[in-house]
Amino acid sequence: xxxxxxxxxxxxxxxxxxxxxxxxxxxxxxxxxxxxxxxxxxxxxxxxxxxxxxxxxxxxxxxxxxxxxxxxxxxxxxxxxxxxxxxxxxxxxxxxxxxxxxxxxxxxxxxxxxxxxxxxxxxxxxxxxxxxxxxxxxxxxxxxxxxxxxxxxxxxxxxxxxxxxxxxxxxxxxxxxxxxxxxxxxxxxxxxxxxxxxxxxxxxxxxxxxxxxxxxxxxxxxxxxxxxxxxxxxxxxxxxxxxxxxxxxxxxxxxxxxxxxxxxxxxxxxxxxxxxxxxxxxxxxxxxxxxxxxxxxxxxxxxxxxxxxxxxxxxxxxxxxxxxxxxxxxxxxxxxxxxxxx
Amino acid sequence: xxxxxxxxxxxxxxxxxxxxxxxxxxxxxxxxxxxxxxxxxxxxxxxxxxxxxxxxxxxxxxxxxxxxxxxxxxxxxxxxxxxxxxxxxxxxxxxxxxxxxxxxxxxxxxxxxxxxxxxxxxxxxxxxxxxxxxxxxxxxxxxxxxxxxxxxxxxxxxxxxxxxxxxxxxxxxxxxxxxxxxxxxxxxxxxxxxxxxxxxxxxxxxxxxxxxxxxxxxxxxxxxxxxxxxxxxxxxxxxxxxxxxxxxxxxxxxxxxxxxxxxxxxxxxxxxxxxxxxxxxxxxxxxxxxxxxxxxxxxxxxxxxxxxxxxxxxxxxxxxxxxxxxxxxxxxxxxxxxxxxxxxxxxxxxxxxxxxxxxxxxxxxxxxxxxxxxxxxxxxxxxxxxxxxxxxxxxxxxxxxxxxxxxxxxxxxxxxxxxxxxxxxxxxxxxxxxxxxxxxxxxxxxxxxxxxxxxxxxxxxxxxxxxxxxxxxxxxxxxxxxxxxxxxxxxxxxxxxxxxxxxxxxxxxxxxxxxxxxxxxxxxxxxxxxxxxxxxxxxxxxxxxxxxxxxxxxxxxxxxxxxxxxxxxxxxxxxxxxxxxxxxxx
Numbered sequence: 001x002x003x004x005x006x007x008x009x010x011x012x013x014x015x016x017x018x019x020x021x022x023x024x025x026x027x028x029x030x031x032x033x034x035x036x037x038x039x040x041x042x043x044x045x046x047x048x049x050x051x052x053x054x055x056x057x058x059x060x061x062x063x064x065x066x067x068x069x070x071x072x073x074x075x076x077x078x079x080x081x082x083x084x085x086x087x088x089x090x091x092x093x094x095x096x097x098x099x100x101x102x103x104x105x106x107x108x109x110x111x112x113x114x115x116x117x118x119x120x121x122x123x124x125x126x127x128x129x130x131x132x133x134x135x136x137x138x139x140x141x142x143x144x145x146x147x148x149x150x151x152x153x154x155x156x157x158x159x160x161x162x163x164x165x166x167x168x169x170x171x172x173x174x175x176x177x178x179x180x181x182x183x184x185x186x187x188x189x190x191x192x193x194x195x196x197x198x199x200x201x202x203x204x205x206x207x208x209x210x211x212x213x214x215x216x217x218x219x220x221x222x223x224x225x226x227x228x229x230x231x232x233x234x235x236x237x238x239x240x241x242x243x244x245x246x247x248x249x250x251x252x253x254x255x256x257x258x259x260x261x262x263x264x265x266x267x268x269x270x271x272x273x274x275x276x277x278x279x280x281x282x283x284x285x286x287x288x289x290x291x292x293x294x295x296x297x298x299x300x301x302x303x304x305x306x307x308x309x310x311x312x313x314x315x316x317x318x319x320x321x322x323x324x325x326x327x328x329x330x331x332x333x334x335x336x337x338x339x340x341x342x
Numbered sequence: 343x344x345x346x347x348x349x350x351x352x353x354x355x356x357x358x359x360x361x362x363x364x365x366x367x368x369x370x371x372x373x374x375x376x377x378x379x380x381x382x383x384x385x386x387x388x389x390x391x392x393x394x395x396x397x398x399x400x401x402x403x404x405x406x407x408x409x410x411x412x413x414x415x416x417x418x419x420x421x422x423x424x425x426x427x428x429x430x431x432x433x434x435x436x437x438x439x440x441x442x443x444x445x446x447x448x449x450x451x452x453x454x455x456x457x458x459x460x461x462x463x464x465x466x467x468x469x470x471x472x473x474x475x476x477x478x479x480x481x482x483x484x485x486x487x488x489x490x491x492x493x494x495x496x497x498x499x500x501x502x503x504x505x506x507x508x509x510x511x512x513x514x515x516x517x518x519x520x521x522x523x524x525x526x527x528x529x530x531x532x533x534x535x536x537x538x539x540x541x542x543x544x545x546x547x548x549x550x551x552x553x554x555x556x557x558x559x560x561x562x563x564x565x566x567x568x569x570x571x572x573x574x575x576x577x578x579x580x581x582x583x584x585x586x587x588x589x590x591x592x593x594x595x596x597x598x599x600x601x602x603x604x605x606x607x608x609x610x611x612x613x614x615x616x617x618x619x620x621x622x623x624x625x626x627x628x629x630x631x632x633x634x635x636x637x638x639x640x641x642x643x644x645x646x647x648x649x650x651x652x653x654x655x656x657x658x659x660x661x662x663x664x665x666x667x668x669x670x671x672x673x674x675x676x677x678x679x680x681x682x683x684x685x686x687x688x689x690x691x692x693x694x695x696x697x698x699x700x701x702x703x704x705x706x707x708x709x710x711x712x713x714x715x716x717x718x719x720x721x722x723x724x725x726x727x728x729x730x731x732x733x734x735x736x737x738x739x740x741x742x743x744x745x746x747x748x749x750x751x752x753x754x755x756x757x758x759x760x761x762x763x764x765x766x767x768x769x770x771x772x773x774x775x776x777x778x779x780x781x782x783x784x785x786x787x788x789x790x791x792x793x794x795x796x797x798x799x800x801x802x803x804x805x806x807x808x809x810x811x812x813x814x815x816x817x818x819x820x821x822x823x824x825x826x827x828x829x830x831x832x833x834x835x836x837x838x839x840x841x842x843x844x845x846x847x848x849x850x851x852x853x854x855x856x857x858x859x860x861x862x863x864x865x866x867x868x869x870x871x872x873x874x875x876x877x878x879x880x881x882x883x884x885x886x887x888x889x890x891x892x893x894x895x896x897x898x899x900x901x902x903x904x905x906x907x908x909x910x911x912x913x914x915x916x917x918x919x920x921x922x923x924x925x926x927x928x
Contacts (some may be wrong), residue, residue, distance in 0.1 A: 245814030259675030322657025
């Protein structure tokens with residue numbers, strides 16, 4: 001039935017278009033012109049005005065989206081380096097939006113102002129070295145600034161200062177879940193390889209390695225506020241990507257190699273939950289959820305997979321909790337070490 | 343006509359195995375359009391899934407069969423749809439459909455050559471493309487489903503059928519199809535380069551070439567230098583998949599089994615892939631920019647502003663495009679120092695791009711704009727080129743890329759700057775050179791309707807995606823319902839899908855206009871846009887060898903529009919310089 005309906009609609013569309021073309025053709029025949037194909041001043045005028053109208057509509061829609069959608073974007077960064085990223089982001093966005101707001105009106109404005117007329121003659125203007133130098137120079141200077149600022153931020157993030165010994169944590173990815181392994185008292189991870197996986201040894205940790213006995217394997221990621229954490233990433237099967245949007249962190253997990261990233265959480269889960277923007281967000285989400293008859297949601301940091309990895313890629317997640325260092329230490333003490341597990 | 347017919351014209355050698363560049367151009371265009379319809383239709387299917395993940399769509403069951411049981415899309419087929427959509431749009435529509443069509447049509451006509459340097463190789467180029475398209479479409483029908491590892495087919499996912507069913511037979515066909523595609527591209531590109539260098543008519547110096555030719559020429563060079571690298575990447579992947587090598591595989595356990603592969607690196611594939619992948623962006627974009635330069639200048643009745651700067655920026659973009667590929671890999675764990683280098687080179691591209699954008703805008707200034715559908719699409723192209731290009735400043739910056747990498751922000755960026763700009767260039771080219779291809783005119787009013795719906799819908803689809811990305815929403819998610827933090831983004835996804843459906847339907851207007859006009863459209867005059875370049879000096883009816891008599895000699899550049907002292911507002915390239923002009927030193 002539906003197939004039939006689609007065919008009928010398609011046929012009707014073709015007939016309608018044929019009729020439209022016929023009307024265009026007949027009307028131009030009656031008028032003795034070929035204005036179904038030839039562009040005349042009337043068209044130039046209409047299309048020029050439409051260009052102007054589009055510009056107004058475009059900017060209106062842009063303003064509307066900023067107003068409606070900005071509150072949906074990620075909250076304040078929950079990590080120390082994330083603040084630097086957000087600063088750089090705001091400055092870059094400022095430049096981008098300024099350039100956008102200047103060039104689009106020029107484009108559509110000129111399209112409107114210089115819409116063709118029989119009486120108009122275009123000016124013959126091949127080039128203008130001064131003008132061209134000007135708009136090569138301006139982007140060059142602005143870019144030089146952005147590049148320098150960007151590179152210094154990047155270097156700060158990737159080569160963090162050694163103020164405090166970081167806690168070493170491994171994030172282990174496989175289709176379709178995450179496991180964390182804390183390095184324990186010696187703060188060194190025991191050797192691991194996929195070839196050692198078997199039975200309860202889901203991460204392939206080498207039990208003979210002296211560093212492995214105090215490792216702690218958990219299904220939840222807890223982090224202490226204010227302590228640098230050095231993450232080591234591994235993958236068991238395909239490439240995954242550890243994405244922690246609230247902390248402005250992302251790093252691929254690549255089978256056969258180990259990647260790493262260090263950062264310092266700066267806002268605990270409890271603190272984040274009490275922020276106004278989070279309260280608003282939770283209220284918004286929960287009103288949608290209750291309308292659909294789903295359980296209410298409580299804000300939590302989350303780790304997502306952000307590299308296509310197979311059928312359940314969309315649901316490869318892990319809860320992340322940031323707490324005070326004391327609470328974190330207490331929690332870690334309560335966990336079983338690898339030696340105890342065996 | 344008889345004088346130039348070297349052999350008896352049969353249906354087969356006129357329409358099928360033809361060596362005539364004009365017919366080959368049409369073959370590329372029609373094949374590209376069919377692939378485009380498939381690619382866009384796929385995007386509408388996954389837009390249904392993204393906006394209404396819980397709803398049952400009988401149409402999904404009808405089209406997808408066992409992958410759409412009860413109208414609910416299977417997660418694996420969702421991944422397959424985004425994979426094949428990307429592959430088809432990037433390679434089959436915007437590379438072969440755009441470059442193949444217009445390089446073939448315009449290079450001989452605009453440089454004053456009777457045909458391509460090798461008509462036979464040109465024919466091979468099309469038929470490799472055709473076979474490649476057939477195999478790609480055939481891969482949709484295999485038992486285990488088409489390739490589903492994303493259009494970038496990163497191993498190990500693409501190497502291991504145990505990891506995703508699409509990496510079985512579907513991926514084998516994908517690789518075979520792409521290998522043939524690369525052969526097609528290389529044959530075409532070599533031909534374009536040789537033709538431009540050797541077959542220019544008398545007086546057609548490189549600095550008198552229309553910007554279309556410059557764009558096609560540089561595009562061909564990019565293709566020749568980068569496609570072989572993709573070929574080697576694909577070859578090594580085929581070896582890993584079928585012959586047990588370990589170029590990309592090491593220490594893997596999948597489906598409960600440890601693989602014997604040892605010592606390879608999945609990141610190696612990414613380096614090889616993006617060494618093509620980034621120039622590929624410009625292989626797609628440059629022809630569109632070339633087309634819009636020509637269309638904007640002709641319809642503004644004004645010389646293109648800063649011809650030399652335009653050529654220079656094409657060359658600069660092309661050069662830089664080879665040393666920026668690492669910006670796709672900032673979060674792969676590569677050496678942070680390399681990240682710095684790639685950030686630096688990437689952001690440099692903004693300079694020649696800005697020059698191009700400003701030159702387009704200045705070309706409109708004090709023009710006498712003839713608002714043909716081609717002109718509208720070219721203006722649309724400049725708009726999307728700016729909007730999409732600007733967000734490149736964020737994504738090319740390694741520090742900022744960390745947080746929006748692989749989110750919808752990226753989807754928005756590349757669809758606007760590359761997808762929309764290139765497709766608008768393609769539309770502009772079709773509307774502008776339709777009279778040259780078919781000797782008839784397309785309906786103007788349907789063209790206007792097509793442009794405005796497409797333009798508004800295109801921005802409506804991709805602009806809101808920036809905000810999705812800034813909310814941290816990853817791309818390639820089958821549904822966003824697994825994370826409550828994304829629940830309040832559902833409305834945006836619905837809005838986007840509505841625009842996508844509207845934009846998709848608008849293309850029916852174009853396809854109808856195209857085929858109707860090809861058969862029933864009004865006959866065109868020889869030079870309908872009053873343009874300067876050489877293709878409009880050929881007769882309306884296509885003949886072998888393009889010009890009935892001698893090939894015309896060229897005396898000036900192609901952008902003498904509204905030149906003071908001239909009677910008309912255009913002076914074709916074949917008109918000799920007056921003494922005044924020579925005295926002025928033009």
